[in-house]
Amino acid sequence: MPVRRRRSTALAAAVATAAALGATVLVTAGATTATAAEVPLKDYELTWGIKQTYRNYVGMFGTFTTSGGATQAAGNGAFTFVDGTGTYDTTGHTVDLAFKGGLVSKSAAHGFEVTLTDVRFDSKAGEITADIKKVDTSAGAPKTTEGDDVPLATVAVTRAMKDMATTLTAEAGEYLGSASYAGAAGDPLTVVQKTPPSTPPASPSPSTSQTQTQEPSPSASQTAPTEKPETESPAPTSTKTAGASPSASATEAATKGEIADGTLGWGVKQTFRAYVTGPVAKGRVTVSGGATQAAGNGAFTFKDATGTYDTDADKLTASFQGAVNFKGHETNGTYGLDLTLSSLKATLDGGSGKLSADVNSLGTLTKGVVLADLKAKSADLTAEKDVITVDDVAATLTAAGAKAFGDFYPAGTALDTVDLSVALSDDAQLPDGGSSGTTGGTGGSAGGSTGGTGGTGGAASTIGGTGTTTGGSTGGGSLATTGSDIPGPALAGAAGVAVAIGAGAVYASRKRRTP
Incomplete structure (x- = not known):
C-alpha cells in the first residue's frame, strides 16, 4: 500500500x-x-x-x-x-x-x-x-x-x-x-x-493609476503595507530589432571560403569532470596543445580552427587544436582511467552535425571517433563582422562515444552544450575565448586542491584534488554524506576495480547493490 x-x-x-x-x-x-x-x-x-x-x-x-x-x-x-x-x-x-x-x-x-x-x-x-x-x-x-x-x-x-x-x-x-x-x-x-503587462492607454486614467499600485512585487517585510511596491519594467526590445539588420561587414563578407581562425568551447560533461577530480577517482584534468580550461574545473576551449564555411548552404567544418586528458584511479603508479581527447572537429549542415575527436584510452589511440550528434538552435549560419558564432549547440552522446567512455554513460545521454566561433578573415575579432590561458580552480568541488595555471601553446594546465561537497549515496535511492557530488554506490566499486574508461570495459559494478 x-x-x-x-x-x-x-x-x-x-x-x-x-x-x-x-x-x-x-x-x-x-x-x-x-x-x-x-x-x-x-x-x-x-x-x-x-x-x-x-x-x-x-x-x-x-x-x-x-x-x-x-x-x-x-x-x-x-x-x-x-x-x-x-x-x-x-x-x-x-x-x-x-x-x-x-x-x-x-x-x-x-x-x-x-x-x-x-x-x-x-x-x-x-x-x-x-x-x-x-x-x-x-x-x-x-x-x-x-x-x-x-x-x-x-x-x-x-x-x-x-x-x-x-x-x-x-x-x-x-x-x-x-x-x-x-x-x-x-x-x-x-x-x-x-507575458509583459499590456501597453497602457495614451491618456492616463484613474483606473490605470489604480492598476499600477496593485502590480505584484512582494517584499519579505510587511511593515509598510501602504507603500507602493517597486516593479521592474520589461526589458526593451530595441536591441533585438537592431540586431536583425545585418551589418555592413556581414553583407560584404564572402559567402564561402576558408576559416581563418576559431574556437570551440565544450565541457564534455560536468558530472564527468566532477567524478574525475572527486574523492572516488581522485584524479586530475589536464589541458595541453593550446587548449584551456575555465577556473573551478570548468569547460574547455579548443583553438586555432581551420576548415571551410558556406553561409548560403549553411555548412561549416572546423578542426581545432588542443587536447584534454582525464586521469584517475591511481594504484602504485598505474591509472585505471587515462583518457585523452584531441584534434576535435565539428561539422554543421543545416543546423545538424557531428563532433568527433581522436581518443587515446590507456595508450590505445583511435582517430576520428564521432563522440556526439550536434543540433543547433537554428539552421542558419550568419556572419557578423566576419565571424560566425553558434552557441548552446545541443550535444548527444553517440554509440561510438559511449564506447569511447567505456559505457560510463549510455548512448543518447545529453552532454555539455557546444559553443562555436569561427573567423572568416585574419582581421576578424573572435569573442573572448581565453586565448591567453586560464587559471585552474579547485578540483571539482569544495575542498579540492588548487590546480595549476594553463598557459599558451603547448603548456599544460592541471586541475585536480579531492572534493568535499555533500552528495553520494548509500543505495536504495538514498544519499549519504560521503563527500562526493557523485553517488557513492554507483562508483564505490571503481576504487576496487580499475574502471577502464575508454578501453571498452563496461562499468558493470554500477548496477550492483552495496550490502
Whole structure:
C-alpha cells in the first residue's frame, strides 16, 4: 500500500489560521476566489534547480524528464515550471502562485523514481511546495510514498523575486534521499511574469493609476503595507530589432571560403569532470596543445580552427587544436582511467552535425571517433563582422562515444552544450575565448586542491584534488554524506576495480547493490 505523508497537524492549523486572517487564496480548478485586497495573476514562470549536487547525483547514471510544459536548462541545469496563476495581496504585497509542469528524477541503477507536480510558491509563507510521489525499488518490491503540498524549501523573498536564496527542508531530504539536505542551501529561485503587462492607454486614467499600485512585487517585510511596491519594467526590445539588420561587414563578407581562425568551447560533461577530480577517482584534468580550461574545473576551449564555411548552404567544418586528458584511479603508479581527447572537429549542415575527436584510452589511440550528434538552435549560419558564432549547440552522446567512455554513460545521454566561433578573415575579432590561458580552480568541488595555471601553446594546465561537497549515496535511492557530488554506490566499486574508461570495459559494478 502506498504511504501518503502530509504536512504536520500544527502546520495545517497554522495555514488555516492564516487563511482566516485574510492570507492569499490560491487559484483552484481554474477559478480565482479573491477578497477585495486580492488581484488575480497569470502567465508566471518559476525557475529552480533544487540543488546542484542533487542534479549531479541523478545525472551521473539517471535521468531527469520534464512534462506538461516544464523544461530543464542545457547542461543538466535548473528546471522551469510554467503557466503560473494565483493572486496578489495588495495589502501585504504577497503572491501565491501555482505552476504547471512535472519533473521525474529516475535512476534504475539506484532503484528510485521521484515525481514532482503542482509546484507552488507562497511569498507570504516564504516557501516552495509540490505534490511528490516516490517509488523505491531498491529492496525488490516497489515501495511508494506520496505527499501533497510537501514543503521543499524556505525562501528569502525579495521584491524582484529573482535569485532568491532557498533552504531545503527535512521533507526535501526525505523524498530526495538524504537527511543531510535538511537545512542545506538549495539553488536560487526566480519567479517572473512571462507575458509583459499590456501597453497602457495614451491618456492616463484613474483606473490605470489604480492598476499600477496593485502590480505584484512582494517584499519579505510587511511593515509598510501602504507603500507602493517597486516593479521592474520589461526589458526593451530595441536591441533585438537592431540586431536583425545585418551589418555592413556581414553583407560584404564572402559567402564561402576558408576559416581563418576559431574556437570551440565544450565541457564534455560536468558530472564527468566532477567524478574525475572527486574523492572516488581522485584524479586530475589536464589541458595541453593550446587548449584551456575555465577556473573551478570548468569547460574547455579548443583553438586555432581551420576548415571551410558556406553561409548560403549553411555548412561549416572546423578542426581545432588542443587536447584534454582525464586521469584517475591511481594504484602504485598505474591509472585505471587515462583518457585523452584531441584534434576535435565539428561539422554543421543545416543546423545538424557531428563532433568527433581522436581518443587515446590507456595508450590505445583511435582517430576520428564521432563522440556526439550536434543540433543547433537554428539552421542558419550568419556572419557578423566576419565571424560566425553558434552557441548552446545541443550535444548527444553517440554509440561510438559511449564506447569511447567505456559505457560510463549510455548512448543518447545529453552532454555539455557546444559553443562555436569561427573567423572568416585574419582581421576578424573572435569573442573572448581565453586565448591567453586560464587559471585552474579547485578540483571539482569544495575542498579540492588548487590546480595549476594553463598557459599558451603547448603548456599544460592541471586541475585536480579531492572534493568535499555533500552528495553520494548509500543505495536504495538514498544519499549519504560521503563527500562526493557523485553517488557513492554507483562508483564505490571503481576504487576496487580499475574502471577502464575508454578501453571498452563496461562499468558493470554500477548496477550492483552495496550490502
